[in-house]
Amino acid sequence: MKLIAWLLLLTLYLGLVKASVHVISTNETYAGRTAAFGPRLLENGKFGYLIEPQDPFACNVVEPVYDNWIALVRRGQCSFITKVRNMQKSGAIAVVVGDPDHSSWVTMYAPGDTTDVLIPSMFLTRREYRSLIRLTKLVDGPLMVLMQPEDFITWPLFDVLIIVIISPCIMMSFIYLSWKIRQRQKHKQDLAPVDVVMKLTMKIFSREKIRENEAEECAICLEDYADGDELRVLPCKHDFHVSCVDAWLTTQKKFCPICKRDITCISTSEVTPLLDA
Ligand SMILES: [Zn+2]
Ligand SMILES: [Zn+2]
Numbered sequence: 001m002k003l004i005a006w007l008l009l010l011t012l013y014l015g016l017v018k019a020s021v022h023v024i025s026t027n028e029t030y031a032g033r034t035a036a037f038g039p040r041l042l043e044n045g046k047f048g049y050l051i052e053p054q055d056p057f058a059c060n061v062v063e064p065v066y067d068n069w070i071a072l073v074r075r076g077q078c079s080f081i082t083k084v085r086n087m088q089k090s091g092a093i094a095v096v097v098g099d100p101d102h103s104s105w106v107t108m109y110a111p112g113d114t115t116d117v118l119i120p121s122m123f124l125t126r127r128e129y130r131s132l133i134r135l136t137k138l139v140d141g142p143l144m145v146l147m148q149p150e151d152f153i154t155w156p157l158f159d160v161l162i163i164v165i166i167s168p169c170i171m172m173s174f175i176y177l178s179w180k181i182r183q184r185q186k187h188k189q190d191l192a193p194v195d196v197v198m199k200l201t202m203k204i205f206s207r208e209k210i211r212e213n214e215a216e217e218c219a220i221c222l223e224d225y226a227d228g229d230e231l232r233v234l235p236c237k238h239d240f241h242v243s244c245v246d247a248w249l250t251t252q253k254k255f256c257p258i259c260k261r262d263i264t265c266i267s268t269s270e271v272t273p274l275l276d277a
Contacts, residue, residue, distance in 0.1 A: 035108035045148030064091035081110035098129025192254035
């Protein structure tokens with residue numbers, strides 16, 4: 001249960017920090033990860049021109065070319081926070097930092113006070129960064145993009161929810177059901193068939209005809225036999241009220257409640273002659 005909670009938290013975290021760059025002209029979306037510092041991307045995102053600054057590493061402040069521009073900068077040479085601060089000073093409304101060499105995900109982090117950072121930023125791995133750079137060089141003029149937070153409800157939270165919670169539930173239900181069915185089958189094997197029970201000997205109790213060693217009470221309901229009671233005599237010669245023992249044999253166990261012998265297996269010849277009626 002603890003593990004599930006952690007996985008959920010992790011998913012929620014991963015989902016919250018995901019972001020993407022959507023290129024308007026090609027309708028393509030590049031997934032990234034938002035920085036741990038600076039403001040969060042709002043639902044309607046940041047709309048602007050994606051431009052690689054004169055200093056591609058953004059380790060220096062540059063002259064702004066457009067009003068609504070989003071800086072597409074390279075990882076390396078100076079810290080993430082330096083790049084974002086420089087681009088903020090250069091008039092950029094957001095920053096996209098791409099890793100030109102590696103394909104591993106990085107959450108851009110900065111120590112100390114970062115409350116001066118007023119623009120959102122995100123990180124792209126090599127594949128996304130290189131595709132975007134290629135695109136900026138292919139098209140005439142600046143590339144219009146929408147930087148937006150990823151819908152964390154649909155992905156990956158929902159998928160992981162299904163995998164982490166719903167799938168095990170379905171599996172547990174299946175296991176439980178098959179266990180139940182097996183239990184029921186096993187229980188059925190423990191019962192005596194009705195037709196076998198019906199063929200067992202019956203007698204009418206009479207106090208006058210009672211012999212030594214013969215039972216005078218039903219071991220199931222613990223009531224004394226009364227004259228005229230219908231008794232069922234099992235192959236082991238133990239007798240009980242018909243209604244008591246028939247219910248016992250067909251719904252509880254196929255064994256004699258006293259001597260535990262299986263009434264479907266034993267024949268009368270196995271029975272001790274002492275108890276023979
Ligand atoms: Zn009884
Ligand atoms: Zn018995």
